[in-house]
Amino acid sequence: MSSRSKARADHRSGRAFCSTGLLGLLALCACGLIDQEEPAAPAAEGEASSPAPEVSPPSTETSSGEKKTADSQRDSAEEQSEQEASDEDVAEEEPALEGVHIALDPGHAGGIGADPARAFTQVPDGRGGFKDCQAVGAATNAGYPEHAFNWDVSVRLVPLLEADGAEVSLTRQNDTDFGPCVDERGQFPQNVGADVYVSIHANGSDPYYAGYFAIISDPPLNPAQGEPSSDLAWHLMDGLAEEGFAPSNQIAGGVMARSDIAGLNWAEVPAVMMELGEMRNAEEAAVMETEEGRQRYAEALHAGLVSWSQAQSQEQSAAEAEEPPA
Numbered sequence: 139m140s141s142r143s144k145a146r147a148d149h150r151s152g153r154a155f156c157s158t159g160l161l162g163l164l165a166l167c168a169c170g171l172i173d174q175e176e177p178a179a180p181a182a183e184g185e186a187s188s189p190a191p192e193v194s195p196p197s198t199e200t201s202s203g204e205k206k207t208a209d210s211q212r213d214s215a216e217e218q219s220e221q222e223a224s225d226e227d228v229a230e231e232e233p234a235l236e237g238v239h240i241a242l243d244p245g246h247a248g249g250i251g252a253d254p255a256r257a258f259t260q261v262p263d264g265r266g267g268f269k270d271c272q273a274v275g276a277a278t279n280a281g282y283p284e285h286a287f288n289w290d291v292s293v294r295l296v297p298l299l300e301a302d303g304a305e306v307s308l309t310r311q312n313d314t315d316f317g318p319c320v321d322e323r324g325q326f327p328q329n330v331g332a333d334v335y336v337s338i339h340a341n342g343s344d345p346y347y348a349g350y351f352a353i354i355s356d357p358p359l360n361p362a363q364g365e366p367s368s369d370l371a372w373h374l375m376d377g378l379a380e381e382g383f384a385p386s387n388q389i390a391g392g393v394m395a396r397s398d399i400a401g402l403n404w405a406e407v408p409a410v411m412m413e414l415g416e417m418r419n420a421e422e423a424a425v426m427e428t429e430e431g432r433q434r435y436a437e438a439l440h441a442g443l444v445s446w447s448q449a450q451s452q453e454q455s456a457a458e459a460e461e462p463p464a
């Protein structure tokens with residue numbers, strides 16, 4: 139088993155717990171503490187008071203079973219492809235992300251604090267409801283703000299992706315302006331013609347919570363949500379695991395399904411909100427507050443996107459190979 143397969147298996151061993159225990163966990167973490175697009179306007183959207191109807195946990199047996207089958211297929215496709223590559227001694231000249239357009243969303247924005255009232259402007263949430271335009275985001279206990287962390291990880295990630303041939307578009311161009319509302323962010327990937335969308339965040343819950351997790355829009359509103367977004371989430375989390383970061387001890391199983399994230403609901407490409415860690419946790423805050431730590435987060439996301447892109451290419455090649463001759 140490759141290290142990535144092992145990491146994925148390790149990740150998924152906790153998945154059933156996530157599925158079955160998610161409702162209880164939501165009550166425990168109250169979701170108001172989970173990083174949000176909007177400030178924790180208490181129960182304004184009933185998130186903390188009635189989270190249960192908003193979440194559709196995947197049916198444990200079926201979805202995990204299907205997932206494992208898909209994984210084994212993918213793993214064997216990867217092995218076969220690796221074998222073919224070594225057989226033919228293919229010169230790997232094409233950069234890993236050539237032709238891939240990646241939309242990155244550095245969550246929140248540095249200019250929100252100067253105009254907090256504007257953040258409460260209501261925007262469509264993609265499911266017929268409304269959301270606050272923006273949220274201030276989390277911070278470490280020492281006051282290092284999430285928007286600055288998200289921004290710095292993003293700008294460190296851009297050159298890594300571009301060096302591999304990717305085109306990269308950012309939802310915001312600096313960490314001083316007010317930034318786009320969450321609905322604009324969700325519409326951003328299709329507006330710029332991106333293939334994939336990663337919204338970069340860090341969570342701000344209790345100090346004893348630590349580790350990364352991913353959020354996807356659920357129930358899916360289009361074919362890119364659901365499985366394609368969940369698949370992207372696992373590649374990104376595998377990248378974080380391989381870089382030495384730990385999965386969340388709060389969101390067991392790693393992927394949180396939410397219906398209320400406008401920035402994901404609007405997306406029409408595989409889309410994930412990555413919560414890279416917990417800013418209130420002293421150990422993780424210490425990593426986030428250093429340039430070295432933020433570089434590691436960027437490298438982990440880069441590895442995850444390369445892995446995702448390679449899997450996409452292999453699936454496409456496999457599908458083309460299976461097509462009968464015309």
Ligand SMILES: [Zn+2]
Nearest residue numbers: 173245339340
């Ligand atoms: Zn955030």
